[in-house]
Amino acid sequence: QVQLQESGGGLVQAGETLRLSCAASGGTLGSYTVGWFRQAPGKEREFVAAIRSNGGTFIYADSVKGRFTIYKDNAKNTLDLQMNSLKPEDTAVYYCAAGRPILSAIKTESMYYYWGPGTQVTVSS
Numbered sequence: 001q002v003q004l005q006e007s008g009g010g011l012v013q014a015g016e017t018l019r020l021s022c023a024a025s026g027g028t029l030g031s032y033t034v035g036w037f038r039q040a041p042g043k044e045r046e047f048v049a050a051i052r053s054n055g056g057t058f059i060y061a062d063s064v065k066g067r068f069t070i071y072k073d074n075a076k077n078t079l080d081l082q083m084n085s086l087k088p089e090d091t092a093v094y095y096c097a098a099g100r101p102i103l104s105a106i107k108t109e110s111m112y113y114y115w116g117p118g119t120q121v122t123v124s125s
Contacts, residue, residue: 009119
């Protein structure tokens with residue numbers, strides 16, 4: 001059973017940067033596809049970014065492409081999300097997740113087995 005814990009959320013102004021981290025225990029992230037999802041108030045949870053278990057495929061939502069970068073450190077068993085040029089519409093609770101989705105379903109949250117409790121990111125205008 002893999003446990004995930006996010007950290008690094010907070011309140012920033014538009015245009016600033018923030019780095020989220022997700023620490024895993026009880027299992028190794030290297031054997032899973034890992035990703036970040038987010039849920040804004042009143043909206044459904046949506047896909048943000050993912051790295052496939054082979055480490056060679058990175059997938060981003062169009063809304064964050066070019067601004068966010070996902071990193072996985074197998075040695076530290078952590079997953080990070082570097083968020084640059086933040087916008088008010090990036091405000092949400094951010095969740096890290098691990099699973100074994102096929103590539104065509106990598107953006108589907110039901111394909112992920114393990115989830116962290118989430119960390120709040122608030123971007124003011």
